[in-house]
Amino acid sequence: MSLHDPASRPWGTAKGARIISLSAWAVVAVSAMLAAAWWVRMILGDESALTPSIVAFNVSIFAALGALFIDLGTAQRRGIEETSALPHLPGAWLIGAGVGTIAAVTMGPAGGLTPLLWGLLMFASGALAFISPNLLARYRDRRAHRHSQTRASGIRTQATVTKVSTVYREHSPRYRVTLRFTDQQGNQRWFTQTAPGAARSVADGTNLPLHYDAANPARKRTLVVDWPTW
Structure with a gap:
């Protein structure tokens, strides 16, 4: 029991829970982007990028675990099943890693087609994984509506x-x-x-x-x- 209306809290509404969840995953994407960018620079010969890449990678792991905990905790508020939140973890990480890889290759002193293609592939697969729960929820809603119409008419x-x-x-x-x-x-x-x-x-x-x-x-x-x- 609480003396305050749960809906008055920032995470008490579907919109507020969605903003909090997306913000958490944005932190994951940014940390993964930095980790990938430093790692690519190290691969391309910049030895000084080793320590920053390790630090950013560790930050991205802990950020991903925290974001997953927040995502699972706000899933019902956002109107999705808790298990539907799981694809957000690889999705956000791959989006960030893809952007970081593309940026490091295109803005660095040397690059190559192969790492650029890997970056594009990671970004595309991450985006697909991240939006897959929403696509699945919309598919289920359309199917339920179609079945309801068939039962009625x-x-x-x-x-x-x-x-x-x-x-x-x-x-x-x-x-x-x-x-x-x-x-x-x-x-x-x-x-x-x-x-x-x-x-x-x-x-x-x-x-x-x-x-x-x-x-x-x-x-x-x-x-x-x-x-x-x-």
Whole structure:
């Protein structure tokens, strides 16, 4: 219990938590940039860059651990899952290292195409890793919205299980199920989906509720199965 409204604190709102998280990762990116820049200078023959590169690298490691702790602590405030924050660590570090490598090569007395390409690759892969949780969250939101629309305005029928196979993801069983249904035109259609983690096993011949788009019954993305749960 608190005598103060949590939303009044800087980290109490989604916007405030997002600013704090991005600021922490910016520190990681800057320290990684300095570490990479000094390291490239050392590789290119500047022996005096050894100590600064080691110091900056160590700072970037501790900064990354601190930023990860902040990111995990503010994940729910920002509306994402805690595990979605994990790609930010390699993402921010690679962005900084890529920028540092590019800067050291282009501004130094000597360089080369290979380290420049490595810098560009690190920056691109880091940017992709950093924004991947947001892309995944948007994909899930669009899928949930699409499924909601199909349930509200689509055709409801029964789909019959014709085949069940078990696959394992992270040591947990998941069920890959093939189903058959008949659309409004009388055409029989088959499709395969992986049941969600909370679904229980189904047997061949089981009928499951199905919603589909009447305008395009062959579109797999709008085939919404009501899976039985425990």
